[in-house]
Amino acid sequence: MDHSTRITRRALCGGMAAAGLLAGLVPGLPVSRAAAQSYPQRNFRVIIPTGQGGGAERLARAFDDAWSKLLNQQFEYTFHPGAAGQIGYELFVKQREADGYNLLFGNMGPEMIMYAVQKPDYRFPEDFVYFSRTDIDDSCIFVRNDSPYKDLKSVVEAAKKNPVNVAVSRIPHPASIGMLALGEATGSTYNLIPYGGGNPTYVAVMNGEADVGALPITGVLSLSSQFRVLGVFNRENIFAGITDNAPTVNGAFGTSIPDLYSSRAWAVHSSWADANPEDFALLERTSREAHASDAFRDAFVKTGSPVESLKYGDRQVCTEYALAMLDLAKRYEPVLSAQR
């Protein structure tokens, strides 16, 4: 979308009148290139398994700015939060037609952990397949700017004496696994407090209800006036320049915790992808082009998120990541679920 576009009163009224007239007079009017191709011929319906106004929606809308131009179709979103994403996925698999027009924009990390822990009534990758990763969002440990904790070591030292309260989005989440793994490796104890989403987790750390927070890093960086990042669960901190050279957890403690990051990706029904290889290839190709476009990057930067996190991944990359996350979740399943 051209952001310089401005609607005036006259243009708005005139445009609406003209659109109404056009719709009334010429139903089903074909649009430029859309007429020349068999797919896609109508708008896409996207399920986002989290609430509106969150990082997923902002990223999806920034992405469709570029993608809709390449596909000549618009994207319509519905939000189905709850049960750690399970509701959105179950709806997508069971109630949305496998026609290539129904997509899902999910967060592969936490949602594959949910899949492993809650054992829902659908199958990956038999029922759906991720085919276009948009970003890599490293899990990080952060504190508010005036926190007494100056670095990772001071947090771990404190957690060796008494359990430290850590605000997390959900218990079944890569960042939560990171804290549990850190505790296991260093003999420190963390009391995970789930807040059900990024926004309330930020507030909990801001108001001191929790000493520390563990979340994906891009959202934390968009609130850099409030927070300091102490460490990152990855082999490299790609945001070193804007996190005051925060170390990696493995680098600070010599641990071997696997890379823990969230990755948002577009998904489609596997049955449709397998039955319509050409159309699916079009989706893959255009999503790759959209990812590389300046339109997407510009829109993404406007959300306050760092462009370094944008990393494209195709179907194979997505599937490998999702299966690796499944294995990790199974390892920590007793502590991620209500099993004791």
Add this chain to the structure above:
Amino acid sequence: MGWDSALLLSLAVDAVMLTWIVVPAVLLGILVGAIPGFSAQNTLIILLPLTLAMDINMALAFMVSLYCATHLGGGIPAILVNMPGTGGAAATTLDGYQMTLKGKAQQALVLCFVASTIGGLVTSIATVALLPFLAQVGMYLRSVEMVAVMVFGLVLIAAIAADDPLKGIIAGFFGLMIGAIGTDHIYGTPRAAFGFLELYDGVPLVPALIGLFAISEAFSMMERSTIVPRSAVVDSRAHWADTLEGLRLSLKYWWLTIWTSFVGLLIGVVPGAGASIASFVAYQQARMFSKTPDEFGKGFAPGVVAPEAANNGVTSGTLVPLMAIGVPGGSTAAVMMVVLQYHGIVLGPRLFIESPEIAYGIFFSMTLSYIVMLFTILPLARYMSQVVLIPTRILVPLILSLTIVGAFANREYVFDMGLALVFGVIGYIARKTNYHVTAILIGIILGPLFEQYLLRSLRIGQGDLTILFSSTIGNVLWAFVVLSVLLPWLRSRQQERHRRAERENPAALTGDQPR
């Protein structure tokens, strides 16, 4: 930010220049608010492509006006037909509908409109002046304090069921049980969902609200020819005098309007709290401080003023965390956040330095929308009140069809339509057996929130119950909770003693001492 008179003047002028978009937004908002199941949040999502294409100031004026108007609109059906348009108007039914049954629908509507607009106006102006302070409120109301706030609301169950405490407690517990359905707040494990995917996220408020109030009321209406009893039909005819009487009552309760709107503002500042809680807490507080608490629930004007002022106070409050720290205070604010970020507006403290015209412009738009609302809707009270004279054979099918659509519209699940009907039957049985449907609803609304804050607090305290009494603000709130239980009871005992003394020795009280 230092106050710059030139900036203020330009913001005021900009706001006035946007009147052309504020007026349709207000009218749409009132309509959306008045139809149960339709909400500002869903309407804004549908209109998102339009608002994303608009100029940012125009988009914000439109969104804010629509949002504020929905809160006012929710009170209209609550008063006229006992079906709250929004969760925030559920408390309005307690006295609003009773006024309608007494033939005072027009007065109740005027009270609702004036309390809503004045409450919204005062809090939007106060927000501009107190923004730095208000931004800190969310920092002090944490899980522990919110447990006490939730108990405030739950205490209302006892208050509204004062005539039959046992039935009140049973209804309240029934609501709490329904509120416990859905995934637990710690591990996300489904509870009592019976395999229904649609219940994994808990019992949705909209179908419950629609069923308990609107559908059950429609069932009750089938038993009579008009909403109001025959004795009140003459009183229900439209007279300008009723509008003036409503205005007089609004002036009489001006202080109640102000302070309950601030209750709404403070609760609105806490992310995730919302209008439903604010209106119930305000109603409960108004009753607590009233000299005649027994009048509440019988068609008492303050029972309309308090919840309406509070739920409109929430509108300013919910935008404070969005503006000040970049975290939305509610679902509608979250949609606004998408639009702001799409336009590259950086939220949080830097907003007031980099884009003060945006930060303060929102509240100027809000102020303008409330002024527009007051002047557009107040004269309509006279005509709206005539709804109560429409025969129920016409009204009931209309209500049922609108509410069933409303039940579907919120989440677009056919399941929700069935759920609304189930709650309709529950509500109807509750009415027939003198159980309070509001008590059930309070349980449904506050139960999950109470559980969430309580579990979180206990987890923070690592199982130590004394954490609930570990904060000064929390302890002050607990003291208020105790007061709110004891004060009406002490007052009624005092009145009883006074009445007994009057009966035993009337001369002593009139000053006629025997010589």
